[in-house]
Amino acid sequence: METQIKKISIIGLGYIGLPTAAMFASRKIEVVGVDVNQTAVDTINRGEIHIVEPDLDMVVHAAVNEGYLRATTKPEPAQAFLIAVPTPFKGQDHTPDLSYIEAAAKAVAPVLEKDNLVILESTSPIGATETMAGWLAEARPDLSFPQDAGEASDIQVAHCPERVLPGKVMQELIANDRVIGGMTPKCSKRAAALYKTFVTAECVIASGPRVAEMAKLTENSFRDVNIAFANELSLICDQLGIDVWELISLANRHPRVNILQPGPGVGGHCIAVDPWFIVASAPEQARLIRTAREVNDSKPKWVLDQVQAAIGAHLMKNAGKTAADVTIAIYGLAFKPDIDDMRESPALAITRALASSHPGRVLAVEPNVTETEQLLSDGIFLTGYDNALQQADIHVALVDHAPFRAATPPTNMIVDTRGIWRR
Structure with missing residues (x-):
């Protein structure tokens, strides 16, 4: 029988992690935020925020005061772990840098327990969720993971990228559809049920983590191509005096x-x-x-x-x-x-x-x-x-x-x- 999710750990308390943590905590779920930045941790534990985002300060202040949200620098046991760390690229060839995800996975692995759910929220290159699951399995050979045990795995793993606009994060976390790609149908179902705690829009189940990863990359690439068209027009118009x-x-x-x-x-x-x-x-x-x-x-x-x-x-x-x-x-x-x-x-x-x-x-x-x-x-x-x-x-x-x-x-x-x- 699946463990009811009463405690969530959010790894990474930046522009996505902190609003997500605050949103779950506002639904009376215990949330422990984890970040390597001691200043950010101390700020949050005072009921304050270290980033600018409309309405976030009020939600964090209330959640901390009511005891549903706290921050720390080291992971601790929970029923669900959401990883929301940076995913930059490195070098002139723009190679994806998964070092932050790897560090988060290796930090979480020691406190994992049977029937835990691990969700990668970080926007990631194709295959990153499966790679993360591999790191977790390597660190915890005593537990089974979806890539080997399928539906019977001890740990469920899914990808659910954020799809929000800075400046409107608190509204869009609730109102935007979520795309969820679990490594198995059971993983997807558990992740969708968790997000429905606060998401009023649809939680759309993708066929797997790779298509969920590609969906987020496609959304942003569509925007980039459209902006490039406008920017190229500006160069042409400058040349032509228009x-x-x-x-x-x-x-x-x-x-x-x-x-x-x-x-x-x-x-x-x-x-x-x-x-x-x-x-x-x-x-x-x-x-x-x-x-x-x-x-x-x-x-x-x-x-x-x-x-x-x-x-x-x-x-x-x-x-x-x-x-x-x-x-x-x-x-x-x-x-x-x-x-x-x-x-x-x-x-x-x-x-x-x-x-x-x-x-x-x-x-x-x-x-x-x-x-x-x-x-x-x-x-x-x-x-x-x-x-x-x-x-x-x-x-x-x-x-x-x-x-x-x-x-x-x-x-x-x-x-x-x-x-x-x-x-």
Whole structure:
């Protein structure tokens, strides 16, 4: 008989792990969050949060105060383990890096007990769930796993990738369909029952973990290809002297056309990373996906070239000045509007490149950032919007945060990658 899941352990308390832990805890289930970051653990145990996500602070505060959520640095026994750790790539060839999943699996393995459920939530390359199950089996030869024992296994293993939008995580965890790929039908059934604790949408059972892994990668690659089309249009329009935002607005009036908006590149831990997992799995076949990644990865270089051209134009108009006299203001450092997340952010990469190469001052306006030490150490001076407006000679819009859209636009030279200040 299956053990009722009364205690869940979430491995990784970042942008996905902590909201998921809070959601289960809000349903009066005991949740133990595990993270190697002692500061994050201490913060959560005070009922506070170490990331910015609307509504998360209230849920965490209530769950901790009511005794349903606590954090620690080492795994302990539970009925279900959800692994939500980073899955980056490494090197210039974008090889998937499973070291975080491996470390999590080996940390969890000693406390596993018969009838436990292990779910990999991390967005992963094809076959990662099966690889994780192999690591668990190697560490615990006294237990049976689905790859050997099938439906009769002591431990159930499944993949259930997150499908949420930063800034709306708490709503979308509940309202979005979940794709669940268990290594056996029993694994899928148990995982689906667990998520139905708080998911009001459908828990869709995939035929196995590989198709569930591929589904998440496909969703993000679809977005990446569409953004690449918009970014390529922006390059073509710049060459032809056409307003790309006007063009896209006109083209989108067609009932079957929905072109996305261009920008300085693509950031975040998902869209900028996940397509490479597909390329790594089928390098000869994934030609369009690879090209889209290359288009989006090259956009920051184009933006830097635009800024250099603006500096040159400014110096031509101001005889006697040098580049050291030119102050540049950057608007936005996050990877998308109205959040603080700077993972894989092209805006941050562009700003750092300018700070290291431009002899003049580089100001940065980022209304969602409060931790400034790392940024300031890179020679980037954080300031407010109005101050940047007054001091800068060149204004570079990289992220269309709501305050920027509502504010008075600059009157002098601009490089607008988001169409915020279109005249």
